[in-house]
Amino acid sequence: MSTRLAGLGWVTPLGSTVQGVWEKLRAGEAADASSLGDSLGEKGAVAFRVPPEAVTEAARHPRLRRSSAISRFAVVAGLAALRDAGLELDAAAAARTALVFAISNGGVIYTKRFYHEIVKSGAQAASPLLFPETVFNAPASHLAAILGITGASYTLVGDGAVGILGLKMAEDLMANPELERCLVVGAEEVDWLLCDAYRHWRLLRTGPPIEPFARPARGTVLSEGAGAVLLAREGAVAIEQIHSGGNFARQRELVRQLGEIGRDCATNERTDLLIASANGTFIDQAERSVAEKCYPDAAIYTLKPALGESVAAGGIWQVICAAQALRKQELPSLLGAPPDFDLTTAENPAAAPWRRAFVTTCGLNQQVAALVLRT
Amino acid sequence: MTGHVSNRERGRGARVAVVAAGVVSPLGLGFEATLAALREARDCVSPVTRFPVEQCHCTTAGQVADASLADALPNHRKARRLHRVSRMTICALRELLAQAPEFRPEITVVGTTSGGMSFGEQYYRALQQPDARARRVPAWIANYPPQKPAVDALEACGLASPCQVIANACASGTNAIGHAFECIRSGRYERILTGGYDALSELVFVGFDSLQASTPDKCRPFDGRRSGLVLGEGAALLALENLASAEARGASILAEITGYGISTDNHHLTQPHPSGIGPRQAMERALTSAGLAPHEVDYVNAHGTATPFNDAAEGRAIAELLGRVPVSSTKGMMGHSLGAAGAIEGVITLLALRHGFLPANINFRAPDADLALDIVANEPRLAAPRVALSNSFGFGGTNATIVLAARAA
Numbered sequence: 093m094s095t096r097l098a099g100l101g102w103v104t105p106l107g108s109t110v111q112g113v114w115e116k117l118r119a120g121e122a123a124d125a126s127s128l129g130d131s132l133g134e135k136g137a138v139a140f141r142v143p144p145e146a147v148t149e150a151a152r153h154p155r156l157r158r159s160s161a162i163s164r165f166a167v168v169a170g171l172a173a174l175r176d177a178g179l180e181l182d183a184a185a186a187a188r189t190a191l192v193f194a195i196s197n198g199g200v201i202y203t204k205r206f207y208h209e210i211v212k213s214g215a216q217a218a219s220p221l222l223f224p225e226t227v228f229n230a231p232a233s234h235l236a237a238i239l240g241i242t243g244a245s246y247t248l249v250g251d252g253a254v255g256i257l258g259l260k261m262a263e264d265l266m267a268n269p270e271l272e273r274c275l276v277v278g279a280e281e282v283d284w285l286l287c288d289a290y291r292h293w294r295l296l297r298t299g300p301p302i303e304p305f306a307r308p309a310r311g312t313v314l315s316e317g318a319g320a321v322l323l324a325r326e327g328a329v330a331i332e333q334i335h336s337g338g339n340f341a342r343q344r345e346l347v348r349q350l351g352e353i354g355r356d357c358a359t360n361e362r363t364d365l366l367i368a369s370a371n372g373t374f375i376d377q378a379e380r381s382v383a384e385k386c387y388p389d390a391a392i393y394t395l396k397p398a399l400g401e402s403v404a405a406g407g408i409w410q411v412i413c414a415a416q417a418l419r420k421q422e423l424p425s426l427l428g429a430p431p432d433f434d435l436t437t438a439e440n441p442a443a444a445p446w447r448r449a450f451v452t453t454c455g456l457n458q459q460v461a462a463l464v465l466r467t
Numbered sequence: 468m469t470g471h472v473s474n475r476e477r478g479r480g481a482r483v484a485v486v487a488a489g490v491v492s493p494l495g496l497g498f499e500a501t502l503a504a505l506r507e508a509r510d511c512v513s514p515v516t517r518f519p520v521e522q523c524h525c526t527t528a529g530q531v532a533d534a535s536l537a538d539a540l541p542n543h544r545k546a547r548r549l550h551r552v553s554r555m556t557i558c559a560l561r562e563l564l565a566q567a568p569e570f571r572p573e574i575t576v577v578g579t580t581s582g583g584m585s586f587g588e589q590y591y592r593a594l595q596q597p598d599a600r601a602r603r604v605p606a607w608i609a610n611y612p613p614q615k616p617a618v619d620a621l622e623a624c625g626l627a628s629p630c631q632v633i634a635n636a637c638a639s640g641t642n643a644i645g646h647a648f649e650c651i652r653s654g655r656y657e658r659i660l661t662g663g664y665d666a667l668s669e670l671v672f673v674g675f676d677s678l679q680a681s682t683p684d685k686c687r688p689f690d691g692r693r694s695g696l697v698l699g700e701g702a703a704l705l706a707l708e709n710l711a712s713a714e715a716r717g718a719s720i721l722a723e724i725t726g727y728g729i730s731t732d733n734h735h736l737t738q739p740h741p742s743g744i745g746p747r748q749a750m751e752r753a754l755t756s757a758g759l760a761p762h763e764v765d766y767v768n769a770h771g772t773a774t775p776f777n778d779a780a781e782g783r784a785i786a787e788l789l790g791r792v793p794v795s796s797t798k799g800m801m802g803h804s805l806g807a808a809g810a811i812e813g814v815i816t817l818l819a820l821r822h823g824f825l826p827a828n829i830n831f832r833a834p835d836a837d838l839a840l841d842i843v844a845n846e847p848r849l850a851a852p853r854v855a856l857s858n859s860f861g862f863g864g865t866n867a868t869i870v871l872a873a874r875a876a
Contacts, residue, residue: 195634196612207591207670215522215673223674224736224862228580228613228634233863237733242748245731245865246642249579249613249634257631261646267653289590289608336574336629339618457612461629 095263096327097465098273099179100412101172101320103165104399108146110176114416117424122398125300125313128284137287138299140315140400155234158221160199162281163231165318165405170235170277173320177273177327181239185272190244190265193232194258194278196251196403196455201283202226231279239275251455252369253337254278255319255407256463260334262323272324278408279318287314295373295456302397303428304370305380305435312371315400319408321415329415329465332448333357337461346378346454353462354386357450363464364446365423366390367414371401375454383435387450391441393417397427407453411463414449418467421446479758480652482710485721485871487570488662489562490814491555492701493529493801496539497562502818504800508827508846511801512686512697517585518669525681528667529699529802531555545623550583550610552666553619555702559662560620563704567718570706572628573656575617576647577704578639578663579632579806582613585668616664616702628660636861637770639663640703640809645727645869647707657712662704663810671805672698678737680774685830686803688771688796689778689842692833696772699802703810705817722817725854726757726870737862738776743784746770749866750788750856757854757870761789764870765852766825768816770860771796772803781858782838793850795828795843809859813869816857820873825850 105123106113127136142165149171150156150164174181181189206222224230229247236245244265248258255278262274290296290312297311323331335353340346366387370376371394383392395409402409417423423438436442445467452462490497493511494504504511512527520526536554539561540546546554564570586607593602609615614632621628635642640663647661675681675698682695713720730752732745739745754761767789770781773796785794797815804811819826824847831844853873860866 203670204591206674207588210669210673211592211595215520215676218673218677220677220679223677226670226674227636227862229636229861229863229865230736233731233733233736233865236731236864240733242731242733244729245635245863246646247634247863249582249632250630251612251614254614257629260629261631264646264650264653264655267655268649285591285594288594292603293605293608336631338627338629339621341618341622457609457615458618459614459630 095266095323095331097321097329097415098324098327099173099177099322100415101169101176102409102412103142103146103169103317105140105142105315105317106399108168117398118422120425122427128287137284139282139287139313142317153238155237159234160202160225160281162199162279163234166231166277166279167235167238169318169320170275173275173322177322183240186240187243188272189241190271190274191232191236191241192258192262192274192276193247194254194404195228195247195249196254197280197286198228199225199230200286201281204283204285251457251459252403252407253453253455253459253461254404256334256453256461257336259463260336263331263334266323274323275320276323277318277320278404280316280402280405282314282316290314301428302372304372304394304397305376305433306430309373309376312373312401315402317402317405319405319412321408321411329418329467332464332466334463335461339458340460343374346460347381349460350378350382350452350454351385354382357462357464358386361448362442363387363390363448363450364442365414365417365449366392367410367449367451368392368394369410369453370394371396373456378454379452389436389442390450391423391436391438393423393426393438410451410453414451414465418446418449418465481654483648483651483724484708484710484713485705485724485817486708486713486718487563487567487706488721488814488817489559490703490811491531491558492811493531493699496535496558502822505815505826506847508829509800510829517667523673523676524683525676525697527697530667531700548606549619550586552583552664553616556616556620556664557623559702559704560624563706564624567706570658572658572660575628575630575660576643577617577632577661578643578809579613579665580634580636580639581665581668581671583611583615584670586611588669635865636863637805637808638859638861638865638867639806641857641859641867641869644705644813645729645867648724648727651707651709658708660704661707663807664702665700665804665806667698667700686773686799687830688773688799688828689782689835689838689840690831690833691835693773693775693778695774697802699804701804701807701811703807703814705813720874722820722874723872724869725872726753728752728756728868730866732864732866734864739780739860741780743780745864745866746781746858746860747784747788749868750784753856753868753870759854764789764792764854764856766819766855767792767794768812768855768857769794769796770858771798782840786839791841793825793841793843795826797826799829812857816855816871820852820855820871823851824848
């Protein structure tokens with residue numbers, strides 16, 4: 093019983109309709125980065141933010157009145173994926189729907205605010221309104237409540253690979269024939285504190301552009317948003333394989349591990365597209381290596397120069413990008429690559445029709461996973 | 468060897484064995500120490516020493532002694548840089564592998580709520596100091612993420628497997644075991660490492676205190692005058708394997724997991740629906756999954772946090788669904804270890820099945836007049852349970868129950 097992509101939805105720094113954002117990507121647009129400051133008087137950092145108008149729909153839901161941005165992103169993306177599938181969940185349909193939520197940094201804005209009060213004024217100043225929103229599964233809880241899901245709801249935490257690990261979990265859940273569909277959502281919100289940590293970890297640059305595959309790696313820029321994929325038994329694009337990958341203890345092990353995954357996922361059939369997670373950090377050269385060795389004919393693309401590094405959301409965005417490229421038979425141009433970049437891209441792709449896309453997600457904290465989509 | 472599982476189980480997919488386990492909790496490190504503490508109904512809750520609690524209502528917790536972890540990992544060169552929750556998880560995995568050295572998981576499915584949260588706290592406190600840049604330690608960032616303890620434990624023990632880390636609040640550990648069970652039962656996997664881990668952190672401790680969910684008194688699950696929970700910490704891991712495969716290679720079978728139920732109660736972010744519908748649905752689904760009738764359950768290891776809301780909802784659900792089945796919550800002895808709780812309590816339930824006793828629900832003084840429950844009050848009870856439920860419920864309205872079945876001697 094194959095698992096298929098029945099609906100797609102995303103909230104990104106370039107907007108929140110699949111087609112609208114896709115057209116901007118095809119036109120070579122990149123989101124504008126903005127400075128992050130906050131009420132705590134901290135110094136600035138630069139990141140790609142979701143424009144407020146992209147999530148106006150969230151204001152309709154009372155459950156989100158006090159929620160953090162991450163929950164609003166997730167709800168808007170999730171509802172968009174259901175609409176894309178032409179599905180309205182009544183109680184009976186909701187009972188046969190599971191939710192898998194992928195997350196990395198979680199509700200960092202409220203977490204920081206909550207802890208800041210403790211540090212500044214002591215435990216007695218801690219807010220009982222903020223604390224519940226700091227819990228990793230708060231966004232999933234809001235989405236489940238809005239959709240009326242009363243069965244399986246899981247929040248997975250991890251690094252940039254967690255989106256695909258969430259899809260793997262959803263595929264495993266759908267081995268249960270009583271389950272008709274599973275909504276997989278990845279979401280993140282960005283905050284100055286995160287930027288500081290990534291910069292201190294030597295993974296961040298001071299601002300755009302993100303230059304994928306550059307040597308030496310010059311660093312990434314964080315972003316925020318959500319991606320949602322509705323898995324079902326029917327749909328135009330099928331999941332051919334999900335490779336749960338593994339963990340790499342050292343950066344140099346990533347090349348070997350991703351190479352093994354690439355070989356495992358390769359077949360006699362041509363792979364037309366490679367949607368990479370390259371973001372201007374050490375992971376880029378591992379993805380370049382797997383492209384050269386296993387998928388030399390696949391047109392390689394990464395969303396990160398246009399949308400930034402949004403970790404859990406980013407992995408789902410990649411899957412949406414791959415599905416959209418297969419559906420539309422078109423791929424945006426790779427932004428920001430070095431002038432001497434010599435791999436296959438949208439400028440010199442394999443001849444249509446494109447039927448197979450390989451998606452790799454290499455996290456910055458030891459996890460790696462991949463999947464193959466096909467029409 | 469024939470298990471207790473009824474023939475109705477056949478045809479539901481592969482049967483699932485627990486072939487090894489490891490546990491670290493305030494009760495002690497390992498099976499033997501845990502069993503001794505359970506048999507003594509030992510109160511292992513103590514004053515919090517890890518961070519200031521003077522401004523909190525609650526000042527106690529179940530804590531794992533760092534010295535015991537250091538003793539257990541004396542030669543591990545990276546251990547000092549790792550978060551203590553990673554060290555707990557390594558200890559649990561080492562105990563598991565001592566029982567089943569050949570166990571090689573295809574995937575690891577574990578639960579947590581906050582991983583190495585205290586490293587994040589240290590990072591933020593350092594930021595508030597003058598010359599913040601010099602004071603921040605990169606290892607805090609690298610070892611803070613919630614998936615890190617699982618990755619660290621696998622690496623420390625020479626294992627390689629992808630990790631799915633479930634963060635379903637306090638139900639995480641039971642969700643992890645339950646999902647792992649379903650993955651093997653479906654035939655998609657043969658061997659899965661599962662469980663959960665969490666360590667005390669100031670942010671979470673103060674968070675529960677701010678909600679007035681924690682108590683300045685003793686933790687008294689299901690007591691008529693219960694006033695809240697105390698937190699705890701620890702790690703527990705279970706090696707799950709397709710029963711037929713395990714038997715074919717002559718593996719020791721500690722117990723079977725025969726059912727799993729999950730439900731989502733959309734009532735409120737932090738409070739269960741007062742009717743107990745969430746817990747009831749989770750238990751009903753677990754029994755259906757196991758092919759069991761309610762009267763076939765011999766013992767319930769309850770979530771039993773001792774908050775007025777949780778115990779009322781859970782107690783009502785147990786009484787309505789299962790009648791006067793013996794019930795205990797072991798959180799009075801060791802506190803509520805959040806994402807680790809379901810895994811630790813899964814191991815405790817397994818020990819109860821193997822060693823013929825029902826763990827005590829300590830600090831119990833008088834029953835709640837609204838709950839018709841058979842509480843295993845204050846002392847462990849000699850018994851021969853064959854089928855037990857282990858419940859976990861969490862913020863976000865997530866509810867999970869697993870069914871464990873004893874193996875015939």
